[in-house]
Amino acid sequence: MNERIPGFATLAVHAGAQPDPTTGARATPIYQTTSYVFESVDHAASLFGLQTFGNIYTRIGNPTTAVLEERVAALEGGTAGLATASGHAAQVLIFHCLLQPGDEFVASKKLYGGSINQFNHAFKNFNWNVVWADPDDISSFEKAISPKTKAIFTESIANPGGVITDMAAVAQIARRAGVPYIVDNTLATPYLCKPIDHGADIVVHSLTKFLGGHGNSMGGMIVDGGTFNWSRERRYPMLCEPRPEYHGVVMHETFGNFGFAMACRMLALRDIGPAIAPFNAFLILTGIETLPLRMQKHCENTQAVAEWIAAHPKVAWVSYPGLPGDRYHNLAKKYCPLGAGAVFTFGLKAGYDAGVNLVTNVQLFSHLANIGDTRSLIIHPASTTHRQLTDAQKVQAGAGPDVVRLSIGIEDKDDLIADLDQALAAA
Amino acid sequence: MNHDAYSDGYIRGILNTVKTIAMVGASERDNRPSYFAFKYLLERGYRMIPVNPGHAGETMLGQKIYARLSDIPEPIDMVDIFRASKHALAIVQEALLLKPHPQVIWMQLGVRNDEAAALAEANGMKVVMNRCPKIEYGRLSSEIAWIGVNTRTLSAKRPPIGGLQRMSLNRSSAPGGATAAADRVQRQESDQ
Numbered sequence: 121m122n123e124r125i126p127g128f129a130t131l132a133v134h135a136g137a138q139p140d141p142t143t144g145a146r147a148t149p150i151y152q153t154t155s156y157v158f159e160s161v162d163h164a165a166s167l168f169g170l171q172t173f174g175n176i177y178t179r180i181g182n183p184t185t186a187v188l189e190e191r192v193a194a195l196e197g198g199t200a201g202l203a204t205a206s207g208h209a210a211q212v213l214i215f216h217c218l219l220q221p222g223d224e225f226v227a228s229k230k231l232y233g234g235s236i237n238q239f240n241h242a243f244k245n246f247n248w249n250v251v252w253a254d255p256d257d258i259s260s261f262e263k264a265i266s267p268k269t270k271a272i273f274t275e276s277i278a279n280p281g282g283v284i285t286d287m288a289a290v291a292q293i294a295r296r297a298g299v300p301y302i303v304d305n306t307l308a309t310p311y312l313c314k315p316i317d318h319g320a321d322i323v324v325h326s327l328t329k330f331l332g333g334h335g336n337s338m339g340g341m342i343v344d345g346g347t348f349n350w351s352r353e354r355r356y357p358m359l360c361e362p363r364p365e366y367h368g369v370v371m372h373e374t375f376g377n378f379g380f381a382m383a384c385r386m387l388a389l390r391d392i393g394p395a396i397a398p399f400n401a402f403l404i405l406t407g408i409e410t411l412p413l414r415m416q417k418h419c420e421n422t423q424a425v426a427e428w429i430a431a432h433p434k435v436a437w438v439s440y441p442g443l444p445g446d447r448y449h450n451l452a453k454k455y456c457p458l459g460a461g462a463v464f465t466f467g468l469k470a471g472y473d474a475g476v477n478l479v480t481n482v483q484l485f486s487h488l489a490n491i492g493d494t495r496s497l498i499i500h501p502a503s504t505t506h507r508q509l510t511d512a513q514k515v516q517a518g519a520g521p522d523v524v525r526l527s528i529g530i531e532d533k534d535d536l537i538a539d540l541d542q543a544l545a546a547a
Numbered sequence: 548m549n550h551d552a553y554s555d556g557y558i559r560g561i562l563n564t565v566k567t568i569a570m571v572g573a574s575e576r577d578n579r580p581s582y583f584a585f586k587y588l589l590e591r592g593y594r595m596i597p598v599n600p601g602h603a604g605e606t607m608l609g610q611k612i613y614a615r616l617s618d619i620p621e622p623i624d625m626v627d628i629f630r631a632s633k634h635a636l637a638i639v640q641e642a643l644l645l646k647p648h649p650q651v652i653w654m655q656l657g658v659r660n661d662e663a664a665a666l667a668e669a670n671g672m673k674v675v676m677n678r679c680p681k682i683e684y685g686r687l688s689s690e691i692a693w694i695g696v697n698t699r700t701l702s703a704k705r706p707p708i709g710g711l712q713r714m715s716l717n718r719s720s721a722p723g724g725a726t727a728a729a730d731r732v733q734r735q736e737s738d739q
C-alpha cells in the first residue's frame with residue numbers, strides 16, 4: 121500500500137494542527153491553563169496511571185504545546201517530541217534519563233559555548249562526566265569511549281558556525297559502543313538537515329533560534345528517533361526497569377519506539393519541571409509555518425554576505441562551509457545540500473579593536489548574544505560572551521580577539537552588505 | 548498484506564469494526580502494558596475479555612478471566628495476543644477451532660510470527676503484527692498527540708469528539724510525517 125508522504129513545507133504548516141475539536145478554530149488556540157478537569161475519579165486514575173491519554177497539568181503537557189511537539193517530531197522524522205522551557209532545559213532532561221551519577225558521555229568539543237559550560241560545570245554537580253572529543257578527528261570519539269559511556273553528543277552544524285560534524289561516522293561509533301547518539305540540530309533545523317536520517321537516535325533543539333525564528337520566545341525540544349533499543353542494552357534503568365516514581369511502569373516496554381520521549385516527559389519533565397509556556401509554544405509554532413521560506417532566504421543571504429566578506433581587504437579569513445574551498449564544504453554538501461546555515465565567523469586583520477569598532481558602527485545588524493532571528497545579528501565574542509576566558513582559551517574556543525560572529529537575517533541582502541561596508545570602512 | 552507497513556485505512560477499518568476483543572495474556576497488575584491496553588479499550592466501549600490460565604475464574608476490571616479462548620461462551624471478533632511471538636501460532640490454531648472464528652488476529656507491539664499470520668490469512672482472517680491497539684486507537688483518533696507523539700496523520704477537518712478528553716475513530720485523515728528510521732530499525736529487529 122503506497123501512501124503519499126507529504127513534503128516538508130506541508131508538514132511545517134499542518135503537522136499536529138487540526139482544527140480545534142470543540143470550536144473549529146483553525147489556528148491553534150493558546151490553551152492558557154494550568155490544569156484540566158477530570159470527568160470522574162476513575163478518569164483521573166486512568167490519566168495518572170498513564171492508562172489513557174489526556175491532559176492533567178501543564179507542567180506535564182498542554183494542548184498548544186502538544187501541537188508544537190508533534191510538528192517538530194514530524195519534521196525531524198521522529199516518533200515523538202517533548203517541548204521544554206529552553207534548549208538548555210531539554211539537555212538536562214535528556215541526560216537525566218540516560219545517566220546515573222558517575223556515568224560518562226562523550227561530546228564534541230566544538231559546541232555552543234553555553235553547552236560547553238553546562239557540561240563542564242553544571243553537570244559536574246550531578247556527577248555526570250563529559251569526555252571531550254574532536255569532530256575534526258572522528259577516531260577521537262572512539263578513543264573517548266569507556267565502559268561508563270552512556271551517550272555521544274554533537275551538533276549538526278556547530279555554533280558559532282562553520283563546523284559540520286560527520287554524523288554518519290559518529291553514529292557508527294555510537295552503534296558499536298551500544299550507546300545513543302544525540303544531535304543538537306539547532307543551527308541546521310530539520311529543513312537543512314535531518315540527523316535521524318544520518319543515524320542520530322535523539323535530536324535536541326533550542327527552539328529559541330531558527331525554529332521560532334523571530335527572536336521572541338525561549339523554547340527547547342527533544343525528539344525521539346525511535347531507533348534505540350533500550351531493552352536490549354539494559355544499561356538505561358530509566359527506560360528498561362520498573363520505575364518506582366511511576367508505580368513500576370517500564371517505559372520502553374510500555375511505549376515502544378516513543379519510550380524515550382515518554383521517559384523525558386513522565387520521569388524528567390514531571391519531576392524536574394522546566395515546562396514551556398503555552399504562549400511561547402504558540403509563537404514558535406507560528407514561526408515554524410514559515411521555516412522553509414525563511415531558511416531559504418537566510419541561506420541565500422548568508423551565501424552572498426559570506427562571499428562579499430571573503431573578498432574584503434580588511435578581512436583575514438571567513439569560516440562558512442557554503443564557500444568552495446572551506447574545509448567543511450564537502451561535509452556541507454553531504455549533510456546540508458540546501459544551504460550551510462546562516463551563522464558564521466570571520467577574522468579581522470586589525471584584531472580586537474577592529475572587532476569592537478565593527479559592532480559599534482553597524483546600523484542594521486543588532487549587537488546581541490543570540491542567533492536565528494529574522495533580523496541580522498552581530499557579536500564580537502572576545503569582548504562579550506567569551507570575555508572571562510584567557511586569551512589562549514579564547515583562541516581554543518574559536519573566539520580569538522579578531523573573531524566576529526554573524527547571524528544573517530531575512531532582510532534584503534544588498535542592505536546588509538551596505539551596512540557591513542560602511543561599518544568596516546570606519547573600523 | 549505487507550506486515551511492515553499497514554495503511555491507516557486498514558487499521559482504522561479493523562478498530563471501527565470489531566466489538567468483542569479477547570486479550571490473551573492480559574495481566575491484572577496495573578503497571579503492565581497489557582493492563583494499560585485492556586483498560587483503555589474497555590473505556591473506549593469494546594467488550595473486553597481477558598484470557599489468562601493462571602487467573603481463570605477471577606475478574607479483571609470487572610471482566611471475568613478465562614483460561615483459554617475455547618472457554619469463552621460468546622463469539623469474539625478479535626484476538627489480541629499479549630504473549631511472546633513463539634506462542635502466537637498455537638493461539639491462532641486455537642482461534643481457528645472457534646465457531647464462528649474471529650475475523651482479526653492482532654499481535655502486540657514486539658510480537659511477530661509470520662507463520663501464525665500466514666495461517667490466519669489463509670483462513671480469511673485479517674492480521675496485524677507488532678502494533679498496540681491502544682496506541683493505534685490513540686494515533687488515529689489523535690488522542691495520542693496530547694503526549695507529543697507523531698500521529699503520522701494530517702487533517703484540515705474538525706475532528707469529532709468522543710467525550711471529555713476523548714476523541715473518536717469515526718473520521719478520516721491524510722498520511723503525515725513518516726518515521727522512516729524507526730520503521731527501518733523495527734524491520735531489522737523483526738528479521739533477527
Ligand SMILES: Cc1ncc(COP(=O)(O)O)c(C=O)c1O
Nearest residue numbers: 206207208232279306326328339
Ligand atoms: C546550538 C545551541 N544549542 C543550545 C542552545 C541553548 O538553547 P537555549 O538558549 O534555548 O537554552 C543554544 C543557544 O544559543 C545554541 O545555539
